Amino acid sequence: MQEIKDMVCPFCGCLCDDVTLEIENGEIVATDNCCAIGNAKFLGKNRLKNPIKKVDGKWVDITYDEAIDTAVDILLDADRPLLFGWSGTHGEAQCVGVHMNEILGGVIDSTTSVCHGPSILAIQEVGHPGCTLGQVKNRADLIIYWGCNPIEAHPRHMSRYTTYADGYFLDNAFRNRKVIVVDVRETETSNVADEFIRIKPGGDYAVLSSLRAILRGKGDMIPDSVAGVTKTQLIQVAEMCKTCKFGALFFGVGLTMAKGKYKNVRNAIEFVDDLNRHTKFTLTPMRGHWNVYGANEVMSWMTGYPYAVDFCRGVAFYNPGETTAVDILARKECDACMIVGSDPAAHFPHSCVEQLRDIPMIVIDPFQTMTTTLADLQIPVAVTGIDAEGTAYRMDGVPLKVKKAIDSDYPSDTEILTRIYDIMLEVKGL
Amino acid sequence: MMRVILEVKEQLKPNLPIEAECITPKNFLDPEREFHVWKGNKELDLTDIFHVRKDGNAKSAEQVEITIRGDSSHIKRVGEYMDGGKIIIEHDIGMHCGNFMSGGLIEIRGNADSWLGREMHGGKIICHGNAMDYAGSGYRGEKKGMRGGLIEIMGNAGDFAGETLAGGEIIIHGNAGDMPGVDIKDGRLTIMGDCSRPCGNMAGGECRVFGTAYDMLPTFRNEGPTTIDDVTVTRFSGDYTSRGLGTIYVVNCKYMD
Numbered sequence: 001m002q003e004i005k006d007m008v009c010p011f012c013g014c015l016c017d018d019v020t021l022e023i024e025n026g027e028i029v030a031t032d033n034c035c036a037i038g039n040a041k042f043l044g045k046n047r048l049k050n051p052i053k054k055v056d057g058k059w060v061d062i063t064y065d066e067a068i069d070t071a072v073d074i075l076l077d078a079d080r081p082l083l084f085g086w087s088g089t090h091g092e093a094q095c096v097g098v099h100m101n102e103i104l105g106g107v108i109d110s111t112t113s114v115c116h117g118p119s120i121l122a123i124q125e126v127g128h129p130g131c132t133l134g135q136v137k138n139r140a141d142l143i144i145y146w147g148c149n150p151i152e153a154h155p156r157h158m159s160r161y162t163t164y165a166d167g168y169f170l171d172n173a174f175r176n177r178k179v180i181v182v183d184v185r186e187t188e189t190s191n192v193a194d195e196f197i198r199i200k201p202g203g204d205y206a207v208l209s210s211l212r213a214i215l216r217g218k219g220d221m222i223p224d225s226v227a228g229v230t231k232t233q234l235i236q237v238a239e240m241c242k243t244c245k246f247g248a249l250f251f252g253v254g255l256t257m258a259k260g261k262y263k264n265v266r267n268a269i270e271f272v273d274d275l276n277r278h279t280k281f282t283l284t285p286m287r288g289h290w291n292v293y294g295a296n297e298v299m300s301w302m303t304g305y306p307y308a309v310d311f312c313r314g315v316a317f318y319n320p321g322e323t324t325a326v327d328i329l330a331r332k333e334c335d336a337c338m339i340v341g342s343d344p345a346a347h348f349p350h351s352c353v354e355q356l357r358d359i360p361m362i363v364i365d366p367f368q369t370m371t372t373t374l375a376d377l378q379i380p381v382a383v384t385g386i387d388a389e390g391t392a393y394r395m396d397g398v399p400l401k402v403k404k405a406i407d408s409d410y411p412s413d414t415e416i417l418t419r420i421y422d423i424m425l426e427v428k429g430l
Numbered sequence: 431m432m433r434v435i436l437e438v439k440e441q442l443k444p445n446l447p448i449e450a451e452c453i454t455p456k457n458f459l460d461p462e463r464e465f466h467v468w469k470g471n472k473e474l475d476l477t478d479i480f481h482v483r484k485d486g487n488a489k490s491a492e493q494v495e496i497t498i499r500g501d502s503s504h505i506k507r508v509g510e511y512m513d514g515g516k517i518i519i520e521h522d523i524g525m526h527c528g529n530f531m532s533g534g535l536i537e538i539r540g541n542a543d544s545w546l547g548r549e550m551h552g553g554k555i556i557c558h559g560n561a562m563d564y565a566g567s568g569y570r571g572e573k574k575g576m577r578g579g580l581i582e583i584m585g586n587a588g589d590f591a592g593e594t595l596a597g598g599e600i601i602i603h604g605n606a607g608d609m610p611g612v613d614i615k616d617g618r619l620t621i622m623g624d625c626s627r628p629c630g631n632m633a634g635g636e637c638r639v640f641g642t643a644y645d646m647l648p649t650f651r652n653e654g655p656t657t658i659d660d661v662t663v664t665r666f667s668g669d670y671t672s673r674g675l676g677t678i679y680v681v682n683c684k685y686m687d
Contacts, residue, residue, distance in 0.1 A: 079470030080446055105471025124571030125613075202645070203686050205630060209649040212671040218649070221670060225687040226648050263612050263630060270631070270671070312471045313449070319570060321544065321563065322525055332445040333504075335470070 001029075008402045009038040010088075010385030012154050013287030013395035014161075021405050028386065028405060035155035041383075047366050047410075048380035064411065067379045071338070072423045074360045074376070078336035080312060081106035084325045087289035088341025088365075090390020090402060093413035094291075094298040097340065098309075100421045103428060105312050107334065110295035111288075111342055112307040113324035115253055118262035119285040120296065120306050121320060125262075126269050131248075131282040132396045133161045138168040139280075142244035144180045146268065147204065147254020148286045151188035157286070162248070163192065178244070180237060182207075183254060195237060202259035203227020207234070208267040214238040215274045247272075247281040256285075284396055291384075293393035329355040338362040340413060345370040364416055381413050388412035431495070432488035434458050436480040438500030446470045447524065448479055451507040455494035455515025455534060458484070479505075491515040491534065498523070503543070509536050512553065525562075528555050531579065544588065550598065552579040563588035563607070566600045574615065576600070592619040595635060611637045614676060632669040632676035642682040650678060 002023040009016045020032035021042060031039045051067035052059045062070075075081050083101050086094050087110050101108040112120065136143070143162045150157040158164050167173040181193035182204075190196045199207055203226070210226045213219065215238055224231050241247055249272055255264050268283060275281040287293050296306040303309045305318035308325075321327055325344070328334050329352035336359055345353050346369065356374050363371055363378040372378055382388035387408040393399050436453065450467040453476075457463055465476035476482060480498075488494045491514035498508065503522035510529040519527075522540035532551040541559035547566045557565075561583045567590055568575030575594035583591075586604035595614045602610075605623035609630055616635045621628070624641035629650075638658065650668030656679070657663065663679040 079443060079472055121570055125573075200686060205627065206645065206647055206686060209630065209647055209669065209671045213649045216670065218670040218674075221649070221651050223648050223685065223687060227686045260609060260627070260630075263609060266613075267631070267671075313468050313473075319545075331447075333447050335443060335446065 004405055007405060008385060008392070008400055009034055009041070010290045010383070010392065010402055011035075011038045011041045012290055013293060014154050014157050015290055015392055015394040015400050015402075016156050016160065017400055023406060026406050026408075037155060042386065044367065044383075046368060047383075048368055048372075048378060051377070051379045054376045064379070064416075067377060068416070068419050068423065070377050071362045071379070071420050072427065074336050074362055075100075075104055075106075075338060075420075076424060076427060078104070078106070078334075078360075080328075080334045081336040081338065082325060082328055082334040083108045083338045083340070084110070084344060085340040085342030085364075086110040086295040087112070087292035089413040090291060090384045090388070090392060091294045091298050091399075092390045093340070093417055094295055095302065096414060096417040096421055098299060098302045100417065100424065101309070102311050102314075103421075103424055103430060105314060107308070107310045107312070107323055107325075107328060108299065109308045109323070109325040109328075110292060110299070112292055112296055113320060114326060114347065115288050115292065116256055116285045117307060117320055117324065118256040119251075119265045121262035122265035122269055125266055126273070129269065129272050129276065129282050130284055130396065132398055133284070133394070135246075136248040136282070136284070137161045137165045139170070139246040140167070140248040140282075141170060141176055142178050142180070142240060142247040144182065144241075144247065144249040145189055145193075145286075146182040146249060146251040147184075147256070147258065148250060148252025149183070149187040149189045149254075150250070150286065151192070153252070153288070154286060157250075158189075158192075162250075178240060180240065195233075195240065197229055197233060197237065200228040203229075204255055204258050204264045205260045205267055208264070208271050210234050211238050211241075212267070212271050212274050215242065215271075215278070241275050241281070242278045244279055244281075247275065247279065249281065249283045250286050251283070252286040253288075287395035290402075291392040293395055293397060294391065294399070297393050297397070297399075326352055329353075332358075334359065336360045338364070339371055339375075340364045340417070343369040343371050345374050364413060366410070379416055380410060381416055382408055382410035384413070388414075390414065431493050432458060432484065432486040434485075434494065434496045435483040436476075436496065436498050437483075438480055438498070438502050438505070439478075441479075443470075444501070445504065448505045449507050450476070450479070450505050451510040451529075452476065453496060453498070453508045453517070454491075454510065454512040455496060455517065456491040456513060458494050458496070459488060459491065503540075506543075509534075512536070514553075522559070528553070531555070541585070542583075546583075547576060547579070547581045549574075550576045550579045550581070552598075554579060555581045557581070557583045557585070560585035560604070561587045561591070561602075563590050564593060565591045565602075566595060566598070567591070567593035568596075576617065586623070587621075591621075592617070595619060605641065611635070628680075629676060629678055630669060631671055632678070633672050634675045636676070637678045638663070639678065639680040639683075642684060643678075643680045644684050645686045646680070646683040648685065 022030040181190040303316040308323040310323040363375040389404040494515040506524040544562040566576040574596035577597040589607035591610040606625035611629040626644040650666040
């Protein structure tokens with residue numbers, strides 16, 4: 001049995017880089033330091049063995065060469081192809097995807113548009129007062145979790161960076177670091193909070209506005225209760241935030257996807273901005289997929305826009321609400337689709353899934369998913385972090401090299417996409 | 431006077447969006463001009479999408495009247511950068527109709543899709559049906575939306591109507607959705623029906639709600655009753671998340687407490 005240390009976990013945006021894997025006969029048999037979700041991914045079974053294609057409603061096994069030719073044909077025939085997913089693969093593959101989208105004249109979008117897309121829209125309006133997770137771990141004496149439940153969704157976030165982590169500049173970090181949780185219901189995370197603010201659904205904007213008004217000395221005008229939160233608690237929380245030495249606000253989809261969406265996040269950023277007149281305060285989105293931040297980085301540096309980039313006219317156009325995958329699918333505006341490392345059939349609204357069913361769809365994914373059932377072609381690939389390697393970005397924007405643990409015969413996402421791209425260049429005479 | 435009639439042909443893939451920013455009165459003044467539109471990733475001639483009929487002559491954009499007939503609900507960017515003349519749309523129109531418009535008139539007899547009159551500077555848009563989200567708003571990340579002109583919507587408007595409004599006037603005769611006039615800086619937004627959470631983060635300008643404003647934000651100060659055209663309204667100043675230089679008049683309001 002072989003033991004490999006300091007592996008990076010390819011599950012959530014925490015990208016824990018202290019995982020130990022035990023390998024036996026070329027297979028991962030156990031993990032250490034990993035959370036339950038990461039463990040399940042490392043030990044995942046039921047990989048698709050070879051490419052499959054739907055012929056007359058039945059799945060047929062095909063070779064990689066055939067699969068690549070079919071994929072090229074489907075994408076080149078389309079007038080408005082949609083290339084979606086990308087958060088479950090490494091940066092190098094994302095680069096090829098953007099190049100491919102440019103010569104196809106398609107729309108490329110990542111899962112950002114259904115999670116923290118609104119955060120980015122807000123950041124484009126008022127900026128991002130952010131910092132690395134290392135800063136939070138070593139300095140922050142006040143943590144706010146707003147609309148997120150890290151104990152269940154980012155299980156090691158609190159032990160690595162906040163509540164349960166030691167801080168270099170903090171004495172007795174566990175006792176002296178205060179945690180405020182804001183949510184619409186009690187959660188595992190709210191149970192360990194020093195202060196729990198329970199908001200009525202859709203009330204985030206009003207509560208943030210009230211906190212901002214209190215910070216500006218306008219507390220007198222705030223009514224006794226705002227969206228289920230008492231004025232006394234609002235004043236107390238504003239005071240906690242103002243008097244801390246270093247505060248860090250983390251927020252999740254509970255804020256970005258609640259009524260008001262990006263304007264909620266904008267209000268949160270401006271709240272943090274106001275707090276910086278009194279103390280040091282930062283804000284970090286709790287990114288979900290392990291490399292969703294990477295997808296934003298890659299698209300930004302290659303096209304100028306972080307997601308939902310429409311290349312139909314040969315130049316990049318960006319307008320979430322118009323060029324985002326859900327909107328394009330719901331309006332039935334695309335006529336072919338390629339999904340890379342994502343499972344939209346499990347997560348998208350019904351009308352979008354219907355459109356995925358009705359158009360030719362290619363899936364590039366190691367596993368069988370809900371999306372497989374609607375696909376016309378699936379190409380299995382290696383899993384980054386297990387039998388493929390590449391670059392990923394942590395939720396705070398720090399790039400990490402995700403190493404591979406074992407060798408396999410599966411090609412990586414980069415290899416498959418590059419082969420598809422090369423044939424496209426040849427067909428187009430470029 | 432020049433009359434241009436554009437009748438939408440039956441489309442093979444009817445849901446694919448068509449971008450036709452070339453449809454402005456000024457462009458039809460030049461008889462030699464080629465008109466290109468985009469359908470997905472294919473560049474087509476205007477005649478691939480429309481039956482085009484042109485009668486009469488014109489010396490300036492003001493003398494040109496364009497009529498769009500048939501199903502134009504997927505045609506985007508009609509009247510973008512329009513500076514004079516008239517466009518009549520007999521049915522529904524796609525997104526971004528009248529973007530950056532500075533003069534002239536667009537009359538939509540059906541419904542308008544999102545971003546109607548985005549970043550408009552002048553001129554007038556009348557929509558007889560409903561308008562979707564972001565009527566008279568700004569672009570992503572932009573500080574200022576509509577700066578001048580008038581948008582009149584006879585039906586309802588979607589969410590974020592008049593977002594970052596910085597001048598001009600928007601009148602919505604029906605209801606507006608969530609957050610009309612959010613981040614408004616200047617200009618006037620009138621809603622004859624109901625809406626929710628008007629004018630969050632208001633930095634200036636004026637909003638009038640003649641129905642009920644639901645989930646009214648607590649950071650606006652009640653300044654007492656007044657009247658507008660014999661209607662009793664309550665005046666609010668705000669938003670006190672910033673300096674509170676804006677004004678909202680509402681007939682009824684409800685808080686989320």
